Amino acid sequence: MDPEVGRIPVSLKKDSWKTILLLAYQSLGVVYGDLSISPLYVFKSTFAEDIQHSETNEEIFGALSFVFWTLTLVPLFKYVFIVLRADDNGEGGTFALYSLICRHANVSLLPNRQVADEELSTYKYECPPEITNRSRIKVWLEKHRKLHVALLIVVMLGTCMVIGDGILTPAISVFSAVSGLELSMSKEHHEYAVVPITCFILVCLFALQHYGTHRVGILFAPVVLTWLVCISGLGIYNIVHWNPHVYQALSPYYMFKFLKKTKKGGWMSLGGILLCITGSEAMFADLGHFSYTAIQMAFTFVVYPSLILAYMGQAAYLSKHHGIYTSYQIGFYASVPECLRWPVLGIAILASVVGSQAIISGTFSIINQSQSLGCFPRVKVVHTSDKIHGQIYIPEINWMLMILCIAVAVGFRDIKHMGNASGLAVITVMLVTTCLTSLVMILCWHKSPFLALAFLLFFGSVEVLYFSASLIKFLEGAWLPILLALFLMILMFVWHYATIKKYEFDLHNKVSLDWLLALGDKLGIVRVPGIGLVFTDIVSGVPANFSRFVTNLPAFHRILVFVCVKSVPVPFVPPSERYLVGRVGPPYHRSYRCIVRYGYRDVHQDVDSFESELIASLADFIQLEASSSELMDGYEDGLTVIGRSLLTCHRNYNTVSSTPRGTMTGELAPEENAIELAPAGAGKKVRFFLEENGHPALSEPAREELDDLLAARESGCAFVLGQSHVQASPGSSIMKKLAIDVAYNFLRRNCRGPDVALRVPPASLLEVGMVYVL
Numbered sequence: 001m002d003p004e005v006g007r008i009p010v011s012l013k014k015d016s017w018k019t020i021l022l023l024a025y026q027s028l029g030v031v032y033g034d035l036s037i038s039p040l041y042v043f044k045s046t047f048a049e050d051i052q053h054s055e056t057n058e059e060i061f062g063a064l065s066f067v068f069w070t071l072t073l074v075p076l077f078k079y080v081f082i083v084l085r086a087d088d089n090g091e092g093g094t095f096a097l098y099s100l101i102c103r104h105a106n107v108s109l110l111p112n113r114q115v116a117d118e119e120l121s122t123y124k125y126e127c128p129p130e131i132t133n134r135s136r137i138k139v140w141l142e143k144h145r146k147l148h149v150a151l152l153i154v155v156m157l158g159t160c161m162v163i164g165d166g167i168l169t170p171a172i173s174v175f176s177a178v179s180g181l182e183l184s185m186s187k188e189h190h191e192y193a194v195v196p197i198t199c200f201i202l203v204c205l206f207a208l209q210h211y212g213t214h215r216v217g218i219l220f221a222p223v224v225l226t227w228l229v230c231i232s233g234l235g236i237y238n239i240v241h242w243n244p245h246v247y248q249a250l251s252p253y254y255m256f257k258f259l260k261k262t263k264k265g266g267w268m269s270l271g272g273i274l275l276c277i278t279g280s281e282a283m284f285a286d287l288g289h290f291s292y293t294a295i296q297m298a299f300t301f302v303v304y305p306s307l308i309l310a311y312m313g314q315a316a317y318l319s320k321h322h323g324i325y326t327s328y329q330i331g332f333y334a335s336v337p338e339c340l341r342w343p344v345l346g347i348a349i350l351a352s353v354v355g356s357q358a359i360i361s362g363t364f365s366i367i368n369q370s371q372s373l374g375c376f377p378r379v380k381v382v383h384t385s386d387k388i389h390g391q392i393y394i395p396e397i398n399w400m401l402m403i404l405c406i407a408v409a410v411g412f413r414d415i416k417h418m419g420n421a422s423g424l425a426v427i428t429v430m431l432v433t434t435c436l437t438s439l440v441m442i443l444c445w446h447k448s449p450f451l452a453l454a455f456l457l458f459f460g461s462v463e464v465l466y467f468s469a470s471l472i473k474f475l476e477g478a479w480l481p482i483l484l485a486l487f488l489m490i491l492m493f494v495w496h497y498a499t500i501k502k503y504e505f506d507l508h509n510k511v512s513l514d515w516l517l518a519l520g521d522k523l524g525i526v527r528v529p530g531i532g533l534v535f536t537d538i539v540s541g542v543p544a545n546f547s548r549f550v551t552n553l554p555a556f557h558r559i560l561v562f563v564c565v566k567s568v569p570v571p572f573v574p575p576s577e578r579y580l581v582g583r584v585g586p587p588y589h590r591s592y593r594c595i596v597r598y599g600y601r602d603v604h605q606d607v608d609s610f611e612s613e614l615i616a617s618l619a620d621f622i623q624l625e626a627s628s629s630e631l632m633d634g635y636e637d638g639l640t641v642i643g644r645s646l647l648t649c650h651r652n653y654n655t656v657s658s659t660p661r662g663t664m665t666g667e668l669a670p671e672e673n674a675i676e677l678a679p680a681g682a683g684k685k686v687r688f689f690l691e692e693n694g695h696p697a698l699s700e701p702a703r704e705e706l707d708d709l710l711a712a713r714e715s716g717c718a719f720v721l722g723q724s725h726v727q728a729s730p731g732s733s734i735m736k737k738l739a740i741d742v743a744y745n746f747l748r749r750n751c752r753g754p755d756v757a758l759r760v761p762p763a764s765l766l767e768v769g770m771v772y773v774l
Contacts, residue, residue, distance in 0.1 A: 023294035024302075028228070029220025031286045031295060032303050033355030034169055034279030035075070036224055039231055039310040040176040040348060042067065043318070044331040045419035046272030050265040053330060057319045061249035062258020062266070064315040066273045068250045068308060070462075074430065075280040076304060078459050080296050083284050083433060086440045089122045091571040092287030094158040094429070095369045095600055097436035099569040101151070104443040106142045108569055109152055109500065110373065114539060116639060117597065120577055122570040137442050137449060153493070156375065158432030159366055160488040162281070164425040164481040166363030167401055169278065170205065170356035171408040172418040174198050177352035179415070180333040180345040198409050205353055206402035209360065212384025212391050220354045225302075227351040230344060232306040235313030238335050243316035250312075270469035271478075272416075274423040276311070279355065281429050285362055288571065288601065360401065364394050365601075372567045372600045374499045375492045377751040383603055408480070417477030424470040425481040431463050491747065498726060498744040501774040503537050510541035517585050525554050529715035531615070532557030535722070535758065539564050539595055542584070545722035549768045559712040560584075560591040561618065565598070565758065572599040579614070581621040582639035587701060590708060592618055595639065606759055615713055617642040619706060626702035719760045723767040724748070728774060740774055 028036075043063065051059050088096035102108035103123060117123060141147050175198045182194070239246055259266050283295050317335035336344050370376035382393045412418050434456060441452040470478055519525045536543035543562065550556060562584060580595040594614055598604060620642045698706070726748065728740040755765055 020291065020294050020297065023290045024298040025225070026221050027286070027290045027295055027298045028224045028302065029222075029354055030289060030358055031282050032279065032298065033220065033224050033351065033358045034173070034282060035277070035355075036228055036231075036279075036303060036307070037173055037177070037348065037351050037355050038276050038278050039307065039314065040332045040352070041172060041415045041419060042272060042276045042311070043314055044176075044272075045275055045415055046269050047330050048272065048416035048419075050269040051262045053318060053322060055322050058254070058257050058261050059266075060315050060318045061246075061254045062262075063269070063273060064246070064249045064311055065252060065254040065258065066270065067276045067311050069252060069255065070273060070277055070466075071304065071307060073459070073462060074277050075283065075299065078434075079280055079283050080299055082455070083437050084287060084292050084295065086437050086444070087287055087292070089571050090288050090291075091601060092284040093366065093369075094155055094162070094285075094432060094436070095366070095373070096284075096287075096571065097433070097440055098151070098155045099571070099600065100444050101436065101439050102569045105138050107148045107151055109148055109496075110567065110569065113568075114595075116580060116641075117568045119641070120568065120570060120597070121574060122572055122599065123568070135442060135446075135449070137439075141443075152375075152496070153489070154432055154435060156489050156492050157485060158429050158436075159370055159375075160485040160492070161425045161428040161432070161481060162285075162366050163363055163488060164484040165422065165429065166359050167404045167484065168408060168418060168422040168425060168481065169359045170202060170401075171198075171405045171412075172415060172422050173352035173355050174201050174205075174349070175409055175418065176332075176415055177345070177348040179331070180341065180348060182331075182333070195410060195413060199406050201349070201353065202356075202402065202405050202409065205356060206360075206398055206405070209398050210382070210384070210393050210395070212393065220357070223347070223350045223354050227347050228302060228306040230347055231310035231313075234336060234340075234344075235306075235309035235311070237337075238313030238317045239309070241316075242320045246312050246316040246319060249315060267469055268472055270466055271420055271423045271473050274427055274466045274470060275419050276307070277430075278422060278426050279359075281426070281433065282358060282362065284433065285366075286358075360398075361391075363401065364392050364397060367394060367397055368392055369600045370492065372598065372602075373569075374567070375496045377491070377495050377747045378754065378756065380752055380756060381604075412477060420470065420473040420477035421480040423466070424473075424478045425485075427463055427467045427470055428481070428485075431460065431467060434459050434463060490743070494739050494743045495747060498740060498774065501740075502724065502726065502772050505772050505774060506536065506538050506543060509544040510538055511544065511547045513542065513585065515547070516542050516591065517589065519550065525550065525556070527558045528555050529712060530557045531559040531561065531709075531712045531715075531717045532720055533611075533614070533717055534560065534562050534720040535754070536562055536564055537566075539566070540593075543722075545768045545770050546720065548770065549720060549766075557712070557718060558590060558715075559618075559709055560589075561614070562591075562593045563614070564593075564595045566595060567600060568597050570599045571601040573597045573602060577641055579617040579642045580639040581617050581642045587705060590705070592621070593639065594618070604759070610759075611717055615709065615717075619709055622702055622705050622709070623698065626698050717764060718766050719755070719758075719764050720766045720768060721754055721758075721760065722770045723753075724770050724772055726772045726774060 043060075046063050047053055047059070053059055084092065086092075086097060086100065088099050102110075103118075141151075175194065178194050178197050178201070181197075262269070283299065287295065314332065314335050318330060321334075332348075333341060333345070367376055367379065368381055371378060371381075379394050379396050382395065384391045384393050408418065408421070412421075438452040438456040441447040441455065442449055472478075474482070534543065534546050534549075536545065546556075546562070578597055580597070582593045584591040584593050594617065596610075596614070604610075621640060624640065624642070726740060726744060728737045732740070755762075755767075
């Protein structure tokens with residue numbers, strides 16, 4: 001089952017107010033869980049060591065002013081009003097921005113791109129490219145390949161920091177919630193209770209991941225809403241009871257007083273204040289699950305005022321309590337009335353679990369996107385729901401995250417170090433988003449470079465201030481996200497580099513169509529019954545692994561299909577536009593090429609569905625070719641979009657809804673990035689009814705070809721994949737040998753093979769050994 005069938009991007013739907021309110025309510029549990037629990041640890045982390053709470057209240061009022069303006073400028077102004085508009089067909093996140101930039105400027109490093117991909121309905125432009133003036137920045141970016149690599153590295157950095165946040169956020173969220181036990185237990189006892197309880201909750205959280213969030217997701221929104229009502233109610237109580245004039249601290253004047261008095265210590269404490277915007281990136285990353293209006297309403301009218309009231313309430317309480325001797329006396333639970341501490345503790349633990357679940361799911365999603373774009377080793381992706389798109393589970397990543405989360409909780413044992421580590425990861429992702437959004441303004445929205453520069457300087461300066469305050473805490477926990485990011489970036493870059501080099505090797509070693517046509521009975525080649533699906537990364541020519549296969553085993557199947565499963569820089573490819581089908585050789589040779597296109601957020605089909613749809617697309621192509629002379633323009637050159645409104649393939653009935661958008665020739669060479677696209681034909685919809693004993697609407701050769709296809713399907717399908725053995729070429733540098741011979745080969749041997757990624761049944765698998773000298 002393909003969950004994408006019939007899916008309409010959320011941003012394209014015209015929702016009623018009732019639907020928008022429902023989406024806004026649901027977004028509370030998925031999007032705002034992490035952001036809503038930040039009051040648990042912000043002030044505790046801010047006043048950890050760098051500054052002290054004094055009788056003058058200048059420190060606490062200054063911290064409150066910083067929190068208020070940080071929440072106002074970054075999540076509200078930057079994300080809600082600007083960044084959320086930079087969606088990619090309703091999708092958000094780092095890869096959505098990168099995808100938009102790659103479609104509007106020729107900066108993508110994906111190797112097997114085709115001009116036919118630009119005919120996809122989701123490959124849209126805000127302005128037609130032919131009427132848009134080419135800006136100097138666009139020309140400059142496209143001209144220098146090093147800038148393409150630098151852009152990819154920036155995207156990888158943001159991705160790695162999101163993964164690092166997936167390790168740190170569950171640890172600090174659960175630990176800070178459980179630390180409420182400090183007020184009810186002696187110091188000797190709570191030290192031996194908080195860490196074990198945190199580890200137990202984390203183990204349970206990760207152990208339940210394989211069930212999918214859709215089973216308990218219905219409880220997420222009520223939990224977060226209850227938590228927001230709780231902290232806002234406590235905030236109002238503390239303001240009224242302790243200091244009704246605390247609102248005066250919202251003035252920016254208190255920020256200057258704070259920095260003037262605390263100097264370097266105040267600047268270093270900004271790393272704790274930064275934690276108040278932890279989770280803001282989730283608004284953009286989860287945009288595809290809801291809508292712009294729903295996320296905007298939920299934050300502006302519910303989350304934002306609740307957080308401001310919570311922080312004001314804590315500041316009001318602390319402004320009247322100056323005898324601070326232990327860290328928990330300045331924490332969140334100190335401002336909670338004693339009679340409510342246990343219920344609030346329970347709600348806080350549930351809210352921390354919800355917030356952790358959101359970032360874990362986001363980590364799975366971004367790793368899956370990285371894998372789709374060839375930037376991450378192959379891993380097993382399990383779709384936990386057939387109805388809800390995006391609910392995935394990656395076993396290997398899940399257990400690694402669990403081990404690292406427990407290691408963080410046990411190793412640091414305090415919110416200060418966890419906060420320093422989490423803050424650096426969060427602010428780095430935001431800096432990456434700011435840089436990419438400024439490029440989107442120029443390249444996609446066609447705004448003035450001065451406006452984009454103003455956006456970059458204004459929000460970038462705020463984030464650089466917090467980034468510097470986090471980076472100075474390198475020895476106090478900030479080293480962890482840097483170490484994780486360095487390790488992950490090396491892993492991703494090595495994998496991407498080797499993938500590109502392997503593709504170039506395949507491109508240079510492919511064999512010609514004449515070689516394939518020369519294979520015949522005279523050379524002892526036997527055509528056996530069945531369908532042979534030869535998987536390759538190239539989109540034209542005959543792959544070298546097939547020539548090696550035929551050389552060692554002089555036989556191949558009666559129906560031969562060269563299949564290229566590729567990713568395109570769009571979030572989704574409509575099922576009706578997924579398959580590009582064409583001939584390889586004359587009709588009597590029964591050889592075809594099928595290019596299967598997926599977006600970076602698409603769900604790959606199971607093998608039975610994929611096999612059925614691919615064969616159905618071949619049948620549709622044969623019928624469409626027989627009824628339309630437009631497609632008869634060459635053996636190898638013509639590729640046609642084949643779409644189906646009813647995805648069925650029976651011996652007696654086929655429905656075809658095909659839109660030939662054009663024919664495509666060749667493929668993009670890495671250096672030239674250009675191909676020729678023949679003029680698009682007129683869109684047509686053709687419906688055929690095929691009877692089992694004869695097809696009067698088709699010509700005799702077409703009927704025979706369809707009969708051969710159906711007979712071959714009855715004999716079964718074989719999947720021919722290349723088993724690669726990679727080594728660096730003689731004379732390579734030491735760095736290249738380390739990257740290829742050591743790092744890449746280690747990853748290749750210890751990660752999932754292409755047969756697992758493509759979900760090929762072992763009984764139908766034929767592997768052909770290939771030696772790649774890169």
